[in-house]
Amino acid sequence: MFSHILQSDQSIPTPNEAKLAALTAGPRDSWSIARSTFFSTGVNRASLDVIEKAAFFLSLDDEQLDVDLESSPGWSYLGKNFLTGNCYNRWFDKSFTLIVLPDGTVGFNVEHSWGDAPIMGHAAELVSAYEFKGIQNQLPGEHYAENGSCDGPIIERVLPTRLRWDITPQCTETIQSSYGVARALADTIDLVVVRFLDFGSGYIKRQGFSPDAFVQMALQLAYLTDRSSLPLVYESSMTRLFREGRTETVRSCTAESAKFVQSMMDKSSRPEDRIRQFRLATDYHQHLTRDAVSGKGVDRHLFALYIMSKFLRLDSPFLKKILSEPWRLSTSQTATSQSGKIDLAPNHPDAHRCLGGGFGPVDKNGYGVSYIFSMETALCFHVSSCFTCPDTSSTRFANTLVESMRSIRKMIESASCETLANTPSKC
Structure with a gap:
């Protein structure tokens, strides 16, 4: 199919249509007006209709890579x-x-309104698993031929045709304006991806702690170290126990977690007190998570009340205040092992492990952090912030987060077996 595209039409896009997709990257109001003004009739409507009825969009990037894809950069x-x-x-x-x-x-690149990360993560995991098993000849005749090729049988297919557009000078101005806004926004995103190879979910579970709660404590310790304060922390939690369930918020920064991270910053605090407070904080975090996934969270309820207040034109100072507070630390764990076909054990090849995904910071003065337990002995962190904020740095926060993970492990290992047993846990 790709060969057909190259051979059938070798003309380059006109300047007016080359950046057409920038309309979807700019302000939503501008795109809405442009749709009704320039894409509601004729060839433009027909071509836009083809795109919008497609299952997904395929981008074949032609930019040559000049970076080492096996490194953090x-x-x-x-x-x-x-x-x-x-x-x-x-x-x-x-x-x-x-x-x-x-x-x-x-x-x-996933548009968020229709679904959440686990859906695309599940699909990507299946593709990776079938690729790996096909290479290992575990699926002969199904995905790969005996000679190792994946050409597959020749079938009759609908060949692609080039979409035609009628781009007026006024439409070109709108495209350029949307591109300028999108370019400026993209240039502010400071995104750093790091792999943490010291330990993973296997070690954390052997110590009797929740891996997710462990990382959440490390995130708050990193933020306190980085900014000398504790933020409002958003953690996304799934409500897939319910039909058409989406997400609920776990407000991870609690009185218990605050006491723990502050004890870690206090050089005079005893290891026994730190580990005890860590146990209280992680246990309470698990309690909040269980409430969120079982429909007992508070944020979606508050948001529904806010929507009703707007519909009924009722002023609610409380809801305005609560829902306007900035999430200076927005976090999310990328689900893995959903398909049952990816082994978290270290012997599964790195080439077939997903690095997870990320997002931009929810607050321009804060951080966005996504993480995935890619294997039992490793994690991957995606840290984002804005270059325009003088108080944030994704690289600095990522490095601080790595040290926070190590500090918590050192705390656990320095605690006596008796202390761990009394928290309670396993030694």
Whole structure:
């Protein structure tokens, strides 16, 4: 199919249509007006209709890579590229854009309104698992031929046709304006991706702690170290126990977690007191998580009340205050092992492990952190912030987070068996 595209039409896009997709990256109001003004009739409507009825958008990037994709700078480049692209080679309105780089590296850009990260993570996990098993000849005749090729049988397929557009000078101005806004926003995103190889979920569980709660405590310790204060912390939690369930918020920064991270900063505090407070904080975090996934969270309830107040034109100072507080630390764990086909054990090849995904900071003066337990002995962190904020640095926070993870492990290992047993836990 790709060969057909190259052979059938070798003309380059006109200047007016080259950055057309930037309309989906700019302000939503501007795109809405442009749709009704320039894309409601004729060839433009027909071409837009083809895109919007497609299952997904495919971007075949042609930019040659000059980074080492087996290093943090390389992973950070991939993360930023998949998140923003060049602001006109992603169709941000689509459910997802499948992105293929010149070397065969694949990623997604996902529009959030229709679904959440576990859905695309599940799909990516299946693809990776089938690829790995196919290479290992565990699926002969199903995905790979005996000679190792994946050409598959020749079938009759609908060949692609080039979409035609009638871009007026006024439409071109709108495209350029949207591109300028999107480019400025993309340029402010400071995204860093790091792999943490010291330990992973296996070690944490052997110590009797929740891996997610462990990371949440490390995040708060890192933030306190980085900013000398504790923020309002957002952690996304799934409500998939319910039909059409989406997410609920776990407000991870609690009185218990605050006491723990402050004890870690207090050089005079005893290891026994730290580990005891750590146990209280992680246990309470698990309690909040269980409440969130079982429909007992508070944030979606408050948001529904706010929507009702707007509909009924009732002023609610309390709801305005609560829902306007900035999430200076917004976090999310990327689910893994959903398919049952990816082994978290260390013997599964790194090439078939997902680095997870990320997002921009929710607050321009804060951080966005996504993390994935890619294997039992490792994690991957995506840290984002804004270059425009003089008080944040994704690189600095990522490094601080790594040290916080190590500090908590050192605290656990320095505590006596008796202290761990009394928290209670296993020694």
